[in-house]
Amino acid sequence: MSLLSRFSMLLRHCLVASLIGVPAAFAASPAVVVENPKEVHAIVVGVDQYQHLARLKGAAADARDIETSLRAMGVQDVTALYDDKADRDSILKNVDDLSARIRPGDLVILSIAGHGAQEPERVKGSEADGKDAVFLLAGFDTAGAGTRQRILDKEFNHLIKAFESRGARVLFVADTCSGGGLAREVDPRGSEMIYRSVPTYAISDDELKPVSTPSDAFATELDFTRTIFLAAVDKNSKAPEIKVPGVDGYRGALSYALARALEGAADANGDGKITIEELFAYVRQVTYQLSDQRQTIVSASAPRLDVNTEPVVELSRSVTFVTPPGSAPSAVAANIALGGAARATPAGSLPPFPPQRPLRVAVLDGSSAQLADVTPLESRFEAVAPNQNPELIWDPKSGDVISGGDVIAREVGKDELPGVIDRAAAVRALKQMAARSVQPILLLPDNKVHHLGSQVEVAIDQLSNRSLLLFNLAGDGTVQLLYPQNESEAELMNKPEYRLPIKVRGPFGADQIVAITAPERMPQLEQALGKLNARRTAGQLVRILSQYADAGMRLGSVGVFTAP
Template sequence: MTPRWTTMQRPRGLERLIGRLCVAIALAVLIGFLSPRAQAAGGLSISNPDGGAVRALVIGIDDYQHVRKLRGAVADATDIVSSLRTMGVGDVVELTNAQADRASILREVSALVERTRNNDLIFLSIAGHGTQEPERVKGSEPDGMENVFLLPGFETTPAGSVQRILGSEFNHFIRQFELRGAKVIFVADTCHGGGMVRDIDPRAAEMSFRQVPRYTLLVDELKPVTDRNDPKSELDLDHTAFIAAVDRHTKAPEVRIPGIDGLRGALSYAVARAVEGNADINHDGKVTLKELFSNVRQVVYQLSDQRQNVVTISSPAQRLETDVAFELTRGVVLIQGPTAGAAPGQTGAAAPIEGRAPAPLPVTATAPVAPTGAAPVALRVAAPIRLAALDGKTNYFTSVKPQDIAVQAVQPTDNPDLIWDPVSHDVIAWGDVVAYGVDVTGLPTVVDRTAAIRELKRMATRSPQVMRMWPDDRQQRRGQTVEVDLSDVASKAVLLFNVSGDGTIQMLYPIGSDASLARSANLRLPLKVGEPFGAEQIVAVTSQQRMVDLENVLIQLNRRRASGQVIKSLERYLPADARIGSIGFFSVP
């Protein structure tokens, strides 16, 4: 069945306005792409715009002794440390697992304060469990609850109570850096309270979240580090940028990053790529706070399938548009924009629209044909899709032979990419139903689609097109209206399409009388939810030039199960300045 996302019913006179409703939102320009590892190999390095040194303390904890262990926080710390060192930062201290006890952290922070000089830039990063406790300084938090970071030996005994660090203590440390004339970037890849907007399907494998339930300490032996100069809150600091994985009301999951084994924190991954150069949106060699915040927010939003909305806070005296977080240099030459042959960047996603598809093309058994003269392009060699049956049997999958990727049959407990329910025939991925009622013969297209989405996410991390789905990430039901909002697209060519849960492509924009170039900074499309239900991946591609070949391919692929062909076409026809947005959301009957 073809995906049917419909535009809202409207008077005939408003027909041409759909897809062009403008909203005045100024967001950072995200153009171009340079491979982070290629940049580093070419001598690209990070530097401090104020002339001082760049220093860092990076903490990651998986191995908790008395609360649930995590699976990706140490990898997060290692990734950020590797990126900083690759980019030329020499003063980097890494504390992981048992190394990250309270005494060691206090000792290393104190030593870092002593090394800090005027105009230095300090990176502080922590990945691990968080929670909340009643605030100690009355009025310091809007909800009366203080954020707390748990250390490996924490438990609710008197001795175990010492193994935690209060959010107010980190503010104390940051003030010490500021008093020495330094600027600080603080990254908290953890969560402290709240739940989720979108429920997890109970048949899914257990998900890992960076939060423990609130607790009661009958005896608290922690003696906080504090003095009278401490700020009451983050807003009382002067030269500090805060980046948190989620707000105070939602959980931070550990996610799968395309091409990387195991689980990771989406925020830490995004920060590591930003440090390597991805956040330099306009390629002028200067990463402003606005560029840093915008890049990290979009990458996390996409990698988490909307489950995470990063929180960014800057000191009141800082100017987001002009204050430079860090610079990128290659010898004495600033980074230049991509050349004509550079690999394009990609990101984001958009939703399908009922009534916005061109006239359906006849579906035949013939594979879609690319425009004349195009050289054949194969999908990147990638790890196989791990497929499990809910009952643990693997004999169902002997005939499952996808076109674009290999399949590995595993157990439901072996970190599968997809779980198939042999009773309902639903296909589940990472807590969400990807497709409903798929029998074994239909599984190959779902597997191919999974591989294609994995590649889309990888592409979208490089140079994302800013894109949002409204109103939120909850499951959308039949007849509900959602909106796709693209930012900063004035005078740019826009292509918008959907990849449904069974791999069917649906062209969304431009169709009919839609303008090939967006006329305003924002493009907002209202969509109405229809069947088939499950996963939808909305993809936006933008460029300064019209993408005629790619547009023609998408029209040919419209209403066909051809997710792999879409990836090949993107790799073949994307212009050098392309940006991609790729956002997944989920619908239910």
Template sequence: MRMPRGFYCGIRQLCATIGLAALIGLITPHAYAAGGLSISNPDGAAVRALVIGIDDYQHVRKLKGAVADATDIVTSLKNMGVGDVVVLTNAQADRASVLREISALVERTKNNDLIFLSIAGHGTQEPERVKGSEPDGMENVFLLPGFETTPTGSVERVLGSEFNHFIRQFELRGARVIFVADTCHGGGMVRDIDPRAAEMSFRQVPRYTLLVDELKPVSDSNDPKSELDLDHTAFLAAVDRYTKAPEVRIPGIDGLRGALSYAVARAVEGSADINHDGKVTLKELFSNVRQVVYQLSDQRQNIVTISSPPQTPDTDVAFELTRGVVLIQGPAARAASGPAGSGGGRRGTGARATGCHGQGTNHSDPCRGGDQGTSDRRRAGASPPRCTNPAGGARRQDKLFCKREAKGCSRAGGSTDGQSRPDLGSRVARRDRVGRRGRLRDRRCELADGSRSDSGNS
């Protein structure tokens, strides 16, 4: 049977979407954060971040997804428990502000800290300033909102060598760095429309010439010549030096986005923990982000990942994932912890016990051995209360009663946290039945003894 035109194409696209959902959790977004998962530094120090995203360029073509990229990464970091996060978007990201915030971050950095640096916006290349620093003689440049080819506008950019300068400052303070560059660094290519997409822009501007350059780069004699001269830094770049970085459409997400930034945000939330051991190695981070970007871009984008020569991607941990325990305290527990409930209240339930139907009683719980409770007594070193049959039966029946009560208590889990217990009425009824059976047994024993003594006398 002949299939309709486009049928196989649609099936292939559906399969790719399902595979992507399984890879990064599109079906349940932010599931890791909602589950109490948080990101932590494997060295036990702080995690800090500076995130920059620029769409609103004043003199070159505007972008559509860089600010959304920055917002997404910031949201993921904060949801994962990172407190020291600074974000600069659009007009906030002028050169003075960028240098001020990155310098302040260097000052806050302590030994063993983990630093996230993320930039999203236009990138280009210029002739290198330090001879031999780049293999093709061209230096990567990140453009800021006010950039133009005039003397004043030439200041509004950050050179790749300047980023390396600040990264070296982080490393000298004992920190590790993860640097994400969601820009286009391809040389000689202009932004255009990808023929496979109805609408797609690229994060690159045409090559330009500065007749007057008033930029005074931040540098010193200890600056690394290239990324390979750094010691504790992992780089993730959107594309290589000869390719352009597209903005793509992501299923379930409005507007265009940078595939690299989106993939990094999901990796931070836990999708990069491939073997689910709570530790994301550099290899896991690189591999997960690369696969997600490749699928999101419909196989048109291959990211570049670089680790410093002293690092071992297979074993070096980029970050860890820890699941916190959230203690929820009910009204009764809050009352018990206050002045009114501080005298002899049952732990986790306040001064009044709550039955499984939510009705309060002043009754001491047999499963707990009174208001204090058996588990509390054992922790305090006291012996548990003796189990007795209040209805008064034979000794064997006492043991039976105790076993049944113990079995009921084990079902209730000790009732230490206000969970449901067997209904109080059912326990009392069961106790009364046991007591009646004990009394009937005693009566039968008495009658049997009497009959035997009568037959002996006769």
């Protein structure tokens, strides 16, 4: 039985189902604590405030989120280094100190967030492309003393091996990037995208003396015995900082997903153990969705580890609830007992999901007065200037509506804006729901902008013995029910996957394909969605889900971006 199943009745009685809330089945999971917190150790690093490079906005917040989640779960040995405190000497010293006190079987979490780069390889022949990946620290400079303020990827190999030599297990998380490739081009009219990589540079008067050895330079995951790896993107791609729904400022999608995973959201079968495969699957899907598919994580594990059974952490349920996803994390109440059995909490004792703030909408030319007479349908909005971090930007000349660097609707008149706003608000809420109970869904063959006549496919997995509801949110806010189309399709799935072929045609922009699955049929939800079908009713969607969502449901969505 899943964790959501065990607490479904409690959640249904304590959370208000409304348009501005999140359905009970997708609400915050019961807080968890680590079964043996003294066996878990962490060093978390986050750097925003670079002295000589473009500053970031979310790396320090990423580290604080992971730190807070670990402490809330009972982990006491957490070393957090932010900005200028995360210098090279401090990081290496803390790694050495931790190596001296860990014991065989302990888990070490080493997490880094900040700028990355590529440099010519130091050990010839160690990299197929001839380039080393590098993590840059706050004081990094290309000449003199600042050249010491970086850590080579080969040095991380060396540090991880030091932990393994003490018998420890290691989770290494790199929310950074060193490449320049984009999953999808960014519309320049949208809000500026922030990436965690810097252009190529040349080092002079290099004072770096790596701690790694030549053998470290050739190490791959095959050379480790107890380590699992998570990276924001592959070596050739960029990792953007994103806006997570309900969270102020910018974040790294990988770090946010990791923090929620460790809090228990990755425990897919509710057995109290987050296996390697559960961790990988959860973080991969949540990162993919939060980044609007601009980011596909890289995951790897030592070959001797059985990813299906090997636990990363073991958890104990508590009766206290963590802050819902998307809100600033808060510490779990101090009266949690390790190993304590879950028990009922009186109705009304849980905090409701925080209300959704109005959607921020800008007019490209800055004439926000044009929005003064736009009447909302369901979702509230506020008019802001283009430089005030809008979530939607409307170009009145072309009618394009841009969100996060993507054109989501084209040839939109002012009277059609409320439907687009409702759609954007619904997608925002769907992302929050998915972070608690995610359904795997992918777009194939890639996440680029697809043009008229091209073929794509939506792939939905892990469907055996589950029912499936599939619908589309078009760019203008129209809801389209895609599956089931008849009574026979409404039965439980007898195969593990479903493929939806799509041929691109107009109208162009963005379609959000949403999959909801459950261990039982969902006739009431299916009927309710049917009433929204073929109408601009995106704003009613969250209210419908709030009314009919139930325990065991999973939700996932994927965007299909199209152009003529």
